Amino acid sequence: MRVSAYWGCVIPNVEYAYEMSVREILPRLGVELVDLENVSCCGLPVRSVNAYASLYLSARNLALAEKTGLKDLLVTCNGCHLTLSEAMHFLNHDEKLREKVNSLLREEDLEYTGFIRIWHLIDLLHDKIKEETIQKSMKKPLKNLKLASHPGCHTIRPSRLGRIENDPENPGKMDDLIRLLGATSVDYPEKLDCCGALLLWSHRDVAFTFTGLKIKAVQEQGFDGLVVSCPACHLVFDARQKAAGVTVGSKLNLPVVYYSQLLGTAMGIEEEKLGLHLNRSPVDELLEKMG
Numbered sequence: 001m002r003v004s005a006y007w008g009c010v011i012p013n014v015e016y017a018y019e020m021s022v023r024e025i026l027p028r029l030g031v032e033l034v035d036l037e038n039v040s041c042c043g044l045p046v047r048s049v050n051a052y053a054s055l056y057l058s059a060r061n062l063a064l065a066e067k068t069g070l071k072d073l074l075v076t077c078n079g080c081h082l083t084l085s086e087a088m089h090f091l092n093h094d095e096k097l098r099e100k101v102n103s104l105l106r107e108e109d110l111e112y113t114g115f116i117r118i119w120h121l122i123d124l125l126h127d128k129i130k131e132e133t134i135q136k137s138m139k140k141p142l143k144n145l146k147l148a149s150h151p152g153c154h155t156i157r158p159s160r161l162g163r164i165e166n167d168p169e170n171p172g173k174m175d176d177l178i179r180l181l182g183a184t185s186v187d188y189p190e191k192l193d194c195c196g197a198l199l200l201w202s203h204r205d206v207a208f209t210f211t212g213l214k215i216k217a218v219q220e221q222g223f224d225g226l227v228v229s230c231p232a233c234h235l236v237f238d239a240r241q242k243a244a245g246v247t248v249g250s251k252l253n254l255p256v257v258y259y260s261q262l263l264g265t266a267m268g269i270e271e272e273k274l275g276l277h278l279n280r281s282p283v284d285e286l287l288e289k290m291g
């Protein structure tokens with residue numbers, strides 16, 4: 001299976017452990033990644049300033065993906081996934097808007113037609129790759145672990161865009177994938193709570209309150225770690241965990257990992273190749289429990 005890959009801005013520049021781990025696990029599952037060239041930001045940061053500019057940036061990236069001829073596009077960032085999905089929705093349902101955008105895209109010998117399918121890593125693994133393929137790739141099942149999943153806001157809402165979950169109020173695909181590795185994953189009351197990342201640059205204390213309260217809740221309910229699939233969520237839960245603890249007045253000490261890192265560990269891939277040495281939360285404690 002060949003899929004084009006769009007990494008966005010945060011992953012290759014800040015959260016590159018995510019990219020490292022994805023590049024390790026997918027080839028072992030028969031997926032060949034084709035990196036897009038000359039891509040830009042998805043447009044999310046400018047949406048509140050200029051909605052059309054944001055949409056155009058997304059359309060341009062989608063057109064670059066279409067130019068590869070591949071029908072499947074992997075988008076690993078939740079924010080990028082939302083922004084590109086919204087752009088695709090508007091372009092597919094508004095012929096005049098699509099023509100306006102394409103008139104500019106043609107200056108770069110590009111055109112958006114709408115034939116591609118956008119996949120997040122979680123629904124690619126859950127819906128596109130067979131369970132037995134993942135199970136056969138595993139060398140050490142992750143038994144005796146109780147893990148909390150954090151789906152993030154931007155991959156489940158708004159549901160009208162055909163997001164990765166069939167039920168945005170009860171997302172379960174990441175939980176299924178965690179259980180597939182041999183670990184336990186159960187629902188908890190704070191599962192759908194926001195990580196707070198988007199408030200980090202405008203209302204830091206509010207952001208860290210969201211972050212800290214969620215980590216505190218997961219920690220107090222006896223989970224061994226928190227599993228995420230979004231670079232912004234990982235940034236605050238992992239790298240900003242101590243600061244969040246100060247804000248909420250609690251000592252936070254919870255391992256936070258990407259699902260791709262978790263799967264890679266079950267595959268027996270070396271920790272450094274998965275970028276686990278770059279995590280700031282106490283992942284060593286989780287790795288010790290994995291055995």
